[in-house]
Amino acid sequence: MxxxxxxxxxxxxxxxxxxxxxxxxxxxxxxxxxxxxxxxxxxxxxxxxxxxxxxxxxxxxxxxxxxxxxxxxxxxxxxxxxxxxxxxxxxxxxxxxxxxxxxxxxxxxxxxxxxxxxxxxEIQAGALDIAGTRPMGVYTAGQMQEMINVYGILPQSPVVILGSGDIGLIMAKQIAEIGGEVALVEQNSVLGGLERNQWGIEQYAIPVYFDTTITELHGEKHLSAVTLGNGAELPCKTLLIAVGLxxxxxxxxxxxxxxxxxxxxxxxxxxxxxxxxxxxxxxxxxxxxxxx
Ligand SMILES: Cc1cc2nc3c(=O)[nH]c(=O)nc-3n(C[C@H](O)[C@H](O)[C@H](O)COP(=O)(O)OP(=O)(O)OC[C@H]3O[C@@H](n4cnc5c(N)ncnc54)[C@H](O)[C@@H]3O)c2cc1C
Missing domain, CATH: 3.50.50.60 (FAD/NAD(P)-binding domain)
Structure with a gap:
């Protein structure tokens, strides 16, 4: 009808x-x-x-x-x-x-x-080619932003953020500010995002792993580490995906x-x-x- x-x-x-x-x-x-x-x-x-x-x-x-x-x-x-x-x-x-x-x-x-x-x-972890288990502790950067700023839930350290666009940079700085241990992984050789969002990385001496990506997740129930493209393993309890919108x-x-x-x-x-x-x-x- x-x-x-x-x-x-x-x-x-x-x-x-x-x-x-x-x-x-x-x-x-x-x-x-x-x-x-x-x-x-x-x-x-x-x-x-x-x-x-x-x-x-x-x-x-x-x-x-x-x-x-x-x-x-x-x-x-x-x-x-x-x-x-x-x-x-x-x-x-x-x-x-x-x-x-x-x-x-x-x-x-x-x-x-x-x-x-x-x-x-946001692009989710499931859309990426990352091997390994699917443990708890993997979020998008925007999900974590909402958890911290709206619900007052803090991430478990160490935190690794994949992607250094604006949202990744904003979250890295915020997590460092609240005392979390955080590192960035960026596939390019320079930071993405606006210049004004980049200064927090220097200010808080946040380590950035350039020219690589995350290839594998580890952990049974909960995330414990991630492997980078060069084979290095980083301890990691919270992974934030910030690779695009x-x-x-x-x-x-x-x-x-x-x-x-x-x-x-x-x-x-x-x-x-x-x-x-x-x-x-x-x-x-x-x-x-x-x-x-
Ligand atoms: C994490 C983040 C940080 C940013 N930081 C800055 C900054 O520091 N400075 C700056 O200038 N800009 C910043 N930006 C950019 C700018 O703020 C955003 O681009 C802008 O707010 C987007 O507005 P929007 O209305 O297009 O989308 P949104 O704000 O996402 O609004 C879309 C709305 O549509 C609703 N909706 C979606 N689908 C439906 C549906 N089917 N039915 C009903 N409702 C629906 C959603 O619930 C949502 O409320 C940031 C953006 C993000 C994501």
Whole structure:
């Protein structure tokens, strides 16, 4: 049977998937252009996306993640409609989206314009060619960031981080700061990531093993060591994988690139700087309004 929005409730001019910095910036610019029919749908129970777990400073004018979100929310229109704890599980070419939540079950929402601001996810250990057992103690860097900053759970030392991009560097510095023993393994001969995130490595004299990777994990129940490409074995109770991010674009499978679709933030491409996420979010809000 054909879905009708009148029966199902509800029709929005703009539906925004994801309430991170990109989605919130898009909502704000569309609102400022006069659009009053906007729904922001967010999978978690908080606004702000990944910045929620970023305790380090370096966002906007020297703020940490939660402080930066607060400045964004303070400037926000009260009338904005959003739903937390709600996941968009499907988008269809007839301009409908399927939402799932414990509170309302499965619902169909109709929209005129769709802004996808669903962020990205980390590459997991299982995707890497690492031999050996699969013991406890292996996480992604982002998982550990959330464990430390949101839940107050500290990693067991020694910690080894695979990958020296921004998230790997940020986590290495944070673990050294809280007194953990940490080392980095980087397949290239130089550190990745922004220069401002690299100085922590020197400041805390964190050892970096360049031009190599991790080839094997050891340990029965719990991780005990890792082997590097050159055969050296490093004692290791916690391994953090920080080897890259993948834009969350699976919802677009099968719908192509219709003119009602606008992408912004990390689900469009991976951004290193928050300013470019805000810029892209604003642009998505403006182009959605122009098409209404
Ligand atoms: C660990 C880390 C550290 C960083 N540090 C800095 C820094 O120091 N300085 C700086 O300038 N920049 C930094 N950045 C970069 C910048 O902060 C991010 O690129 C930016 O916050 C990404 O915003 P976003 O809205 O695109 O994604 P996110 O913040 O990931 O938001 C996406 C949102 O979409 C939701 N979502 C996903 N799928 C669905 C769905 N199907 N239904 C409903 N909701 C969904 C998610 O729950 C999430 O809340 C960092 C990034 C990371 C990952």
């Amino acid at each position: 054909e879905k009708t929005c009148v029966e199902q409730k509800k029709q929005y001019d703009i539906l925004i998937i994801g309430a991170g910095v990109a989605g919130l910036s898009a909502a704000k610019s569309a609102y400022e252009l006069g659009c009053r029919s906007i729904l922001v749908v967010e999978h978690t129970n908080y606004l702000g996306g990944i910045l929620h777990q970023c305790a380090h400073y370096g966002f906007g004018d020297g703020l940490n993640g939660p402080e930066y979100i607060q400045t964004l929310l303070d400037a926000f229109p009260n009338e904005l409609e959003y739903r937390l704890n709600t996941t968009v599980i499907g988008i269809h070419a007839d301009k409908t989206a399927v939402l799932s939540s414990a509170e309302y079950g499965v619902q169909t929402i109709c929209f005129s314009q769709l802004i996808l601001a669903a962020g990205c996810r 993948i834009p969350n674009q699976e919802l677009l499978d099968g719908i192509g690139h219709p003119d009602w679709l606008h992408l912004c933030g990390n689900c469009n491409r991976i951004h290193a700087m928050i300013e470019s996420v805000v810029y892209e979010g604003k642009k998505a809000g403006i182009s959605a309004c122009e098409k209404l």
